[in-house]
Amino acid sequence: MKKNYDYIVIGAGSAGSVMADRLSASGEHSVLVIEAGGPDRNIWIHIPLGYGRTFFNRTVNWMFETEPQAGLNGRRIAQPRGKGLGGSSSINGLLYVRGQREDYDGWRDLGNRGWGYSDVLPMFKRSEDQQRGSGPWHGAGGPLPVTDLPEKHPIAEAFIAAGVKAGIPYNSDFNGERQEGVGPFQATAKRGLRYSTAKAFLRRALKRPNLDLVTHAQVTRILFDGVRARGVAFVHEGANVEVTANREILLCAGAIQSPHILQLSGVGPEGLLRQYGIPVVKALPGVGENLQDHVQARFILETKKKITLNDDMANPFRQLWMGVKYIFTRKGPLGWWAGIAGGFIKTRPDLDRPDVQFHVYPFSTDRKDRPVLHPYSAFTLTVCQLRPYSRGHVRLKSADPMVPPAISPNYLSDPRDADVLAAGMKIARRVAAAEPLASMIESEKEPGPSLRDEELLSFLRAKAMSVYHPVGTCRMGNDENAVVDDQLRVHGLVGLRVVDASIMPTLISGNTNAPSIMIGEMGAEFVLRTATLQNSKAA
Structure with missing residues (x-):
């Protein structure tokens, strides 16, 4: 590790790994990646x-x-975030979902030039190595494998068939021409192994002499000369370290930590910063605001036959067979991802696009402190509202960088969110009552078949949980509450961009890992374009 680099990337997660790879690819620029976690060696x-x-x-x-x-x-809700190479792409459920065309066209229509669906689609395709081959909606030959589940599961097949019988169209590709329908999910996996962004992007970048990586290094603040970001301070092996950047600092720490780092650095709501004695570098009231997250309701459906992971894990011989099968074929339960089938559904016929998402998991658990499987045969069917109305915040609660910020998504604070979820739950029940799925189900363990209307709302408040998709806390836009412009540059500052899910003005309609990778591709394009322009001016 040197004392000076052209670019410093904070965070080696979904967007940061992409940035590290693309910025170092030419060999012209020196790049330092700072990651608070360690290597991705955990099996x-x-x-x-x-x-x-x-x-x-x-x-x-x-x-x-x-x-x-x-x-x-009044419940506290878990917010797992990846700590280590690959960030949350190393611990997530692997699903590859881009969202809807209208999500990105909506960003563009808010004044963010170059962020419409036709603009971002080439970035999605650039990253992708689609198992099914390239085409109008997909790329092949990119660093990120996107694949089908290697084997079918009877619950997944029954769910899809029941959805079609219940009047929902079949859709083999949620990332294709349309999103609506029921069908299989694809995931970032290859030959039965997860493909995080660390494996897909960072690993090849680390072979280049112009890129350095420091792990177990927690950033404490960004350093400024006036309004220019000049460096980064972090703690590494018990020592305080400072490194400077010749060109730019790229903050890729995610929707929780990017606003927290900005606030610790004196960039954020002025009153909040002064409350904790942090000198104000740039007053930006929107830093940490606009937090959005997906919330879900879960059906626990007991099955008549022992065909779930609950049964596999309860039987030592089936556990052994799981391990043997995975080792030799890379198939079986160990190769499953979070959602072996699902769907995107309209809760009302007058809607122009889906507003809820279904996931099918071939197991069931209470998921409290640890994911302990239920002692009976069951699977889980979840209902997620795609575009929540509720807004929350991330705010520091200490000037000590090691103290986590206050995270408050304000789930269901807007009553429309609970209404959409309840409507989605009714559709899920209709699918579960259709054949061939109905014949597989012994009973509805949760929320229970007797619960209706207001009782469902009470169930949501007692049992609903996050899908772990926080976004929006460094919102892109041009108004007084926006944090970055449409080139991801922090308003009023020089040499600093935020490149991760925190820049989303609104939450996309689906899982957030694929869009975060796309944001990394977009951010790298902006940075390299700026470098080319600066070089031409210097010449």
């Missing part, structure tokens, strides 16, 4: 079903929790 990172263990492992997960949520009966 459960690489086994797809291992996300059930990494979600509760402090060595690879920040294990954040929200503040008590009034809309969820």
Whole structure:
């Protein structure tokens, strides 16, 4: 590690790994990547079903929790975030979902030039190595494998068939021409192994002499000369270290930590900064505001036959067979990802696009402190509202960088969110009552078949949980509450961009890892374009 680099990337997660790869590819620029976690050596990172263990492992997960949520009966809700190479792409459920065309066209229509669907689609395709081949919607030959589940599961097949019988169209590709329908999910996996952004992007970048990586290094603040970001301070092996950047600093720490680092550095709501004695570099009231997250309701459906992971894990011989099958074929339960089938559904016929998402998991658990499987045969069907109305915040609660910020998504604070979820739950029940799925179900364990209307709303407040998709806390835009412009440059500052899910003005309609990778591609394009322009002027 040197004392000076052209570019400093803070965070080696979904967007940061992409930035590191693209900025170092030409060999012209020196790049330092700073990561608070360690290498991705934990075996459960690489086994797809291992996300059930990494979600509760402090060595690879920040294990954040929200503040008590009034809309969820005062409960604190887990907010797992990846800590280590690959960030949350190393601990997530692997699903590859881009969202809807209208999500990105909506960003563009808010004044963010170059962020419409036709603009971002080439960035999605650039990253992708689609198992099904290239085409109008997909790329092949990119660093990120996107693949189908290697084998079918009877619950997944029954769910899809039941959805079609219930009047929902079949869709083999949620990232294609349309999103609506029921069908299989694809994931960032290859030959039965997870493909995080560390494996897809960072690993090849680390072979280049112009890129350095420092791990177990927690950033404490960004350093400024006036309004120019000149360097980064961090703690490494018990020592305080400072490194400077000739060109730019790229903040890629995610929707929780990017605003927290900005606030610690004197960039954020002026009153909040002064409350904790932090000198104000730039007053930006929107830093940490606009937090959005997906919330979900879960059906626990008991099955008549022992065909779930609950049954596999309850039987030592089936456990042994799981391990043997995975070792020799890379198939079986250990190769499953979080959602072996699902759907995107309209809760009302007058809607122009889906507003809820279904996931099917071939197991069931209470998921409290640890994911303990139920002692009976069951699977889980979840209902997620795609575009929540509720807004929350991330705010520092100490000037000590090691103290986590206050995280408050304000789940269900807008009553429309609960209404959409309840409507989605009714559709899920209709699918579960259709054949061939109905014949597989013994009973509805949760929320229970007797619960209706107001009782469902009470169930949501008592049991709903996060899907772990926080975004929006460094919102892109041009108004007084925006944090970055449409080139991801922090308003009023020089040499600093935010490049991660925190820049989303609105939450996309689906899982957030693929869009975060796309944001990394977009950010790299902006930075390299600026470098080319600066070089031509200097010449």
